[in-house]
């Protein structure tokens with residue numbers, strides 16, 4: 569029995585070791601591509617390419633499903649030749665990852681070329697990122713979000729903010745340098761906290777005026793300079809709904825591309841049930857209120873389309889599963905239902 573157990577353990581360890589070494593080798597390879605321009609230039613000739621047009625990703629629809637096609641370097645060459653554009657264009661691409669077999673993946677924005685011609689040539693369409701993220705397979709949405717964010721960062725960091733001189737990018741697109749000042753710029757994300765506040769038996773959700781009708785989400789806010797996550801959670805909850813957080817704990821994080829690259833840091837927080845009266849900040853929020861478990865469970869089942877009532881009002885629904893707010897709400901439901909009555 570012990571021998572069988574040991575053999576199984578050895579097999580599991582060796583599998584872990586293989587998995588681990590594949591991952592480590594992949595991360596080291598990507599790092600080399602970022603540091604070594606000539607290696608990265610060479611990688612562009614054997615890589616695959618995700619296309620964008622003015623920051624909208626290219627998707628193909630097969631039946632009811634949307635796919636994010638990867639074009640080979642040869643296909644890219646053919647398209648660019650058709651537009652009488654040189655392969656120099658490929659140098660505008662940015663490195664966004666690689667396969668386990670070390671095939672590098674790049675993203676390229678063809679915004680200067682005629683959109684409809686590329687679309688009919690490649691049989692697909694450039695789709696607004698807000699729509700694209702919610703229709704593609706779950707594993708593809710983080711990739712689209714980070715690729716678009718990196719392309720957007722390059723687009724808006726062409727000049728040094730100290731000298732006003734143009735900045736030059738490395739081949740991978742992992743940084744830009746101003747040769748006049750010597751400043752190196754790296755792609756940035758803004759840290760944002762998102763907090764699901766609970767008073768023990770209810771959770772607090774709010775609506776910003778820009779939200780689609782009927783949608784409620786957890787409270788969120790950008791971290792101020794010098795703040796830690798705990799301080800931002802305390803401040804945002806106080807600012808937006810006038811409550812004092814008693815305790816908080818970290819749940820998970822997510823890169824979010826809107827409005828331009830946020831690192832969403834998701835937390836749960838509690839307030840005392842005796843001090844749970846909301847005083848909403850009307851400059852930021854349109855509505856904020858407590859939801860009981862039953863209402864949350866019903867809301868999670870509701871589609872945005874089925875939220876509208878005959879009298880024109882909207883039943884509450886919550887962000888879709890791609891958004892970390894959804895995860896926080898589901899975690900809260902689990903906590904509530906696993907608690908002894």
Ligand SMILES: NC(=O)c1ccc[n+]([C@@H]2O[C@H](COP(=O)([O-])OP(=O)(O)OC[C@H]3O[C@@H](n4cnc5c(N)ncnc54)[C@H](O)[C@@H]3O)[C@@H](O)[C@H]2O)c1
Pocket residue numbers: 758760762785786787788789790822824826827830832852887891892893894
């Ligand atoms: N993925 C999710 O589940 C999820 C859920 C909620 C919010 N979010 C994202 O979180 C972000 C922030 O949420 P919020 O709107 O409640 O923030 P917020 O409460 O801090 O209010 C936004 C305001 O903060 C100011 N601000 C301060 N620092 C800023 C910065 N670095 N960039 C832009 N504005 C800054 C601006 O005046 C802006 O209008 C939003 O962009 C939203 O897309 C994501």
Ligand SMILES: [Mg+2]
Pocket residue numbers: 787788789808852
């Ligand atoms: Mg906010």
